[in-house]
Amino acid sequence: MSILALKDVSKKFGALTVTNGVTFDVPKGQALGIIGPNGAGKSTLFNLITGNLSADAGRIHFQDRDVTRVSAKDRCLSGVGRSFQIPQPFEKLTVYENLLVAATHGCNLSEAAVQADCADVLEQTELIRRANTPAGQLSLLERKRLELARAMATQPNLLLLDEIAGGLTEGECQALIGTIKDIHARGVTIIWIEHVLHALTSVVERLLVLDFGKIIGIGDPDEIMASKKVREIYLGIDI
Numbered sequence: 001m002s003i004l005a006l007k008d009v010s011k012k013f014g015a016l017t018v019t020n021g022v023t024f025d026v027p028k029g030q031a032l033g034i035i036g037p038n039g040a041g042k043s044t045l046f047n048l049i050t051g052n053l054s055a056d057a058g059r060i061h062f063q064d065r066d067v068t069r070v071s072a073k074d075r076c077l078s079g080v081g082r083s084f085q086i087p088q089p090f091e092k093l094t095v096y097e098n099l100l101v102a103a104t105h106g107c108n109l110s111e112a113a114v115q116a117d118c119a120d121v122l123e124q125t126e127l128i129r130r131a132n133t134p135a136g137q138l139s140l141l142e143r144k145r146l147e148l149a150r151a152m153a154t155q156p157n158l159l160l161l162d163e164i165a166g167g168l169t170e171g172e173c174q175a176l177i178g179t180i181k182d183i184h185a186r187g188v189t190i191i192w193i194e195h196v197l198h199a200l201t202s203v204v205e206r207l208l209v210l211d212f213g214k215i216i217g218i219g220d221p222d223e224i225m226a227s228k229k230v231r232e233i234y235l236g237i238d239i
């Protein structure tokens with residue numbers, strides 16, 4: 001059963017077609033990776049799925065409901081969570097307070113349940129010892145963890161990760177991968193845009209390649225990465 005389905009989704013900015021007839025679905029519980037050159041339309045695709053942008057054409061279904069014209073807030077409340085490429089936490093609020101804000105506005109839990117949920121998310125994302133630290137004092141890895149935690153605090157069934165591994169050392173990257181794997185093992189469906197390929201392929205079961213807003217490949221990560229077309233377009237390897 002698919003949790004998300006896009007059918008012929010398109011988006012233009014002026015004369016520039018950034019999403020061009022995109023059709024794919026994501027089975028419940030799967031981790032799907034998205035790769036593509038800079039400007040291929042990956043973040044735009046996320047914005048269309050979350051409702052931050054509205055599609056010019058096509059339909060988007062989430063959990064069997066047509067959400068094409070549903071607002072970003074309602075999509076979040078119904079279970080679409082996301083992290084952003086550039087983390088922008090409330091710098092002066094503590095880690096825990098940042099999660100409370102996300103949970104209070106991003107899910108339907110009662111006040112008491114929100115507090116318990118945020119404590120659980122702090123454990124899951126290994127931020128428990130930084131709970132009372134202002135977000136502005138966190139290291140890069142901790143900021144990435146907080147970005148993940150803010151998305152998890154909205155209790156997503158579908159978690160969208162936008163280049164969360166960028167800029168980390170190899171050790172930090174491995175630590176973050178471990179946390180993402182744990183979240184996936186709990187049954188959360190994941191779509192992850194990432195340029196750090198080894199991080200992505202160590203988690204995802206399926207890979208989608210975008211180029212100029214079109215899907216040029218989707219399937220088993222090893223097969224996709226071995227395909228001549230993908231190697232030429234994405235890796236710039238002339239074979």
Ligand SMILES: Nc1ncnc2c1ncn2[C@@H]1O[C@H](COP(=O)(O)OP(=O)(O)OP(=O)(O)O)[C@@H](O)[C@H]1O
Nearest residue numbers: 013016018036037038039040041042043044045085
């Ligand atoms: N709000 C906007 N208005 C006009 N053009 C935009 C807007 N958002 C994105 N674009 C353009 O759409 C194209 C796709 O951008 P997008 O950010 O989706 O690509 P991307 O694949 O995520 O790139 P990157 O890997 O660099 O993050 C780019 O040419 C970008 O300049």
